[in-house]
Structures are given as C-alpha cells and as structure tokens.
Amino acid sequence: MTATQPPAAGLIPAAEPPAADGPGPAATTRPSRTLLRFVGKKILITAALLFGVTILTFLLVQAVPGDPANTNLSETAQQNPEIVAAYRAKWGLDRPLPMQYLTYLNNLIHGNLGTSQSTGDSVLADLKKYVPATLELAIPAMILSLLISVGLGLWAAVRKDRAADHTIRGAALVGLSTPSFWLAIVVLYVFFYLLGVAPNGGRLSTQLTPPRQVTGMYTIDALLQGRPIAFRDALWHLMLPVLVLTALTVSILIRFVRSAMLEVLDQDYIKAAYAKGLPRWTVLRRHVLRAGLVQVVTVAGLAFASLLSGTVLIEQIYSWPGIGQYAYRAALNLDLPAIMGVGLFVALVYTVVNLLIDILYGIIDPRIRVS
C-alpha cells in the first residue's frame, strides 16, 4: 500500500484545480471521508471489545468457587430452604445464565457495579473517590516520561554506539529489570528515611485540611481555592511516587523511541537535509523529531499501560489512596465486586485511551486509515 499511495496522493491535487466557489480544494474532502470511516470502524471495534470485556468479567465471577447465598446469608438462614430460595429469586440467581448476564449488563449500564464488601460503599462511589488521586499521579508521570524518553531516545539514536547510547540503553535495561514496588521502597528509604527531604507518603501533611473536592486532584483544587501552602504540600507529596513511575515508564519507552528515531535517521531525506548544509539541530528538530514523533504516539498507549500497572503496586508503598491501593485492599480481602469494578474500569479507560491513540495516529499519518 505504501508503494502506490504517495504518488497517487501527490498527483490528484495537481491534476484537479480547486473549485473556485467551494470552501476548499477537493483534495481535503476526500481524506476526511476516509478518516470518518476509519474513526467509525475503530469506535465499533472498541465497543465490541468492551462488550466482550463485560462477558469475560461476568464469566469470571461465575467461575469463582463459592455460592453467594452461602457467603451473604447467616447460618440459620442458610438452614431454611425457603429463605435461600427467596434470596436466589431476589437476586435473580435462579434464572438461566444468559438472563443473569443481561441483568448484570443492565446494572453496569446504570452505573451499578455492586457494593464493596470491604468499604461498604457502592463500587462506583469508591471509584469516584479514588480515581482522581491516581490521575494526579498518572498525568504528570505520563507527561514527564514522554518528554524524557523522547529526549533520551533521540540522543541515544543520534549518538548510536557511542558512550551516551550505551549509558542510556544500559540504564534503561536496568530500569526494565527493576521491580517497581522495590524501587519505590528504595527511593522512600533514601529520600525519606535517610535524607529526610521527602514525606513518608500520603497526599497531604496531616496538619493541613484537604481542599474541597472539585476535580479531586489536590494540587488543582488547592490552586482553585487559592491555598498556596496546600498546593506546595500536595506537590511535595507527589514528588516521590511520580519520580518512581516516571523512571519505570521511561525505561520501557526509550527502546521504542530510539529505534523509531534510528529508522528516521536512516531515511534519504535526512541525508539530503544534511547534504543541503542545514545545521544539525535544525535537521533534528524539523525533520527527525517531527517524523519520529508520529511513531512515538503509539508508544503513549504502552506508557499508559505501564503507568496503570505501576500505580497498583506503588500506591501501596506511598499510602496513596488511589485505585491501585483500592484494588490492592480488595484483592487482599477477596472483595470481588471491588476487584471486578476496578478491572472493568481500568479496561474501559485503557481501551478508550488506545482508541484515541489509534485515531490520533490515523490523523497524523493518513496511510494508516486506508490499511
């Protein structure tokens, strides 16, 4: 497809003069239709996938050994077959599996994810409480790790097989081999216990009252409410977990960025740009970085997965009340509704993010839409 596409695309606008009265040249309306079709197809695929995800989680709950009537009824109630039957009828447990699935799906659509056995609240309310805390970690970590990995990856690619390349790749390999939860402990030990420059964990020092919930992210809420001290304190508490998450994600990303950049550096137009006498920095900025970034977009999905997995393990160490810690406590207490809720939520976010990245990629690189 790549062999025939570029010349054809190049010929059409040249052969057809733009319509005088139209809003723009004819060439712009054609790709937008393919783009719409591309986006529509992607959305359909994602919707089907999410539907599959609900079936998977439903079956997983079914496969769990143990009868809900036994775990939720008292022992005397279990002795009475009438109560058990009434309980089953009430929750629809006496109906066939497909009917039960429909009930489950109906509940999901109405935002009913069940009640957490450990917190006693509805899983949805719990998620609303814990998700902003995780976002407050994940968003800065995502931005930082994309910036750092693009910088270091480009540097390593330019200095291929030199000392800088070896150092960067070596560090990335070590980072990739480090257990995230262990790194979190080491960093906490050094910066809190030994040096005393970082807090022990949590989102805010105990003497401060948390800002009123607007976004749920303490830094932003504190700024909105004009509380600079709370803002600085929240930022201070973010430091270590964001550092660890960023370090881990950067070490995963560098490889991909580096090989994407190497591929670009190998192209003829880069050689042409150098041959033309353009300064090195201009070539890197205007040609290499721009072309390489297209591929880096796909890496963002990978970064996101890494961040989500990372927070599950790291929040526990920094006593960060996000979905990671919620999932961890749910797993320890075998709190199934909560675990399933987190699983569904994370799958939803993850597939939607991947959908957005696919679409973005299709917008940046028109060749993708056609294939």
Added chain:
Amino acid sequence: MSTPTNAPQIAPDVMAEALPARRLFGLRPGAPRPERRRSGRRRHARGLTVVAIGILACWAIVAIAAPLLAPHDPLAQSGPYYAPPSGAHWLGTDQLGRDILTRILYGARLSLPLAVVIVALALLIGGTLGLVAGYLGRWVDEVLMRLTDLVFAFPPIILAMVVTAAFGPSARNAVLALVLVSWPTYARVVRSAVLSIRSSDFLSASRLLGVGPWRALWRDVVPNSVGPSVVLASLELGNAVLMLASLSFLGLGPRPPAPEWGAMIAAGSNDLSKWWVSIIPGIAILTVVLAFNLLGDAVRDWLDPRSRSRR
C-alpha cells in the same frame, strides 16, 4: 487487524523485528545476508551475554543446592526478630526471626522454576493456538484473534490480579493467571509467522510437488514459526519473574510461609528502619531479571540477524 497499539504490551519490538520468519532464517534465496561486523561493540555485547549466563548459572546452582548452601531453615525462626546483617545472619533476619539469606536462596527454588513453567505453558498454549489460527484461517482465526484482543484490553498485571484474587491466592493460581495474560502475545507472534510462511513461494512449491497439508504443517510451517516464539519466550522470562514477584508482593502469590521474593519485600515495606528485610530480596530479583533480559536480547540478536544492524 493489526493496529499499532493493540498487540504490544509485553514486547512489541519482538513482533516488529522477529516476525518475518522467512527473513529470520534466510529462506528467501535472494535476500542479502547482513554483514558480519566484529566491532568492539559486538564483543562488548558478547561479554555481557557471558556475564548474564554466569549469573543465571549461579542462580540455577543456588536453586538446586539450596539445602546444602543455606545456613538455616527457611521456614523456622533462627534468631531474634529483625536482626540487622551480622556475622551470624549475613543478611539479617525478618519479622519472624527467619534468616533472610536462607530465604533468598530457597526463593530461587520458587521464582526460577515457576517463571520457566509460566513461559513454557504460555508458549505451548499460545503457540498452538497461533498455529491453528494462522494455518486454518477463516472463523477460527477470527475467534482466536478476538480472544487475544480481549486479553489485551487489560493491563496484564491487573487482569492477573483479578484472576488470582477471584480463584484464591496460591502459587498454582498465580502461574495460571500469568499464563492467561501472556499466551496471546505468543499466539499473535506465531500466527504472523505462519501467515508469512503460508504465502511464501516455497510452500506453494511444496504443495505443487504433492506435499499434503498436514505434512507441510509439520515439515515447513512449524519449524519456521519456532524461531520468533523462542525469541519472545527468552525475552519474556525476566518479565515472568517480575510479574510473579509483583503478584506475591500483593499477597496473591505462593502462600505465606513460602520464601517468595516479592512477598519478602512486602514483609519489610512498612518499617523502613529495617531496610534489609525489603531491600535485599529486591536485589535478588533485579539480578535474575537483568540476566534474563540480557540473555533474551542475545537470543534475539542470534536468531534474528536483522536486529543486529539496527541495534
């Protein structure tokens, strides 16, 4: 469908680079062989591979000979609670007075074999399904590939966590959960290898010569799809150790008295003044995973000459 972000989670560069089996084994007669460079860098890389093999050999010996090497009983109290590293307990003792060195040595008996089992099972299951999907095509392919999409809809550790928590924490369930989250990568890799072989000229030639489909499957398709899956498997070993340790850190691995490295780190994580309880077992994980990763890179370079020129 091969959207760029769908497949890769674990080792996308393997997919990108190790897939075309024809090139992998130089099956295209006209393909130019990459120049063999014997630069300082390659020798450097070879040195690292030797170091990696050395580290893994040491750990393998430790795993086999743990009862002979370990100074104490891994499950019994052998000193005071939380004794710092000393002559009696080189790496200190944990919250129950158990010798940490002993537990780390015995831990190798869990982590190494379990990681190998995870990778072997995932390779077997994923490889077979990928072979079936690629060779039969049509609805079988469609169903199997949608299944892989489904698994890829979750970040791996989250799905593994959900599954282990649902079925109850134990070593067996942790292994099964990790197999469940990792087979799709193998299935995809093997499937694309099979697809590229199926469309190759030499397979049409053998069909013209009267070789039946089953014979072709065993003689041509299977051997040619082994390479990419071996590369993937070797790169995944380190990941398996890490994921297993992560699950046990969350309390979802082998049951408590077992000396699992991840669980040992968790045991010391709430009291930083007893740094040795957490930090030392992590170094054990780090060395094993690093060695596996170095070895995986070496296997890839060895089986896929194309990656050499790029790296």
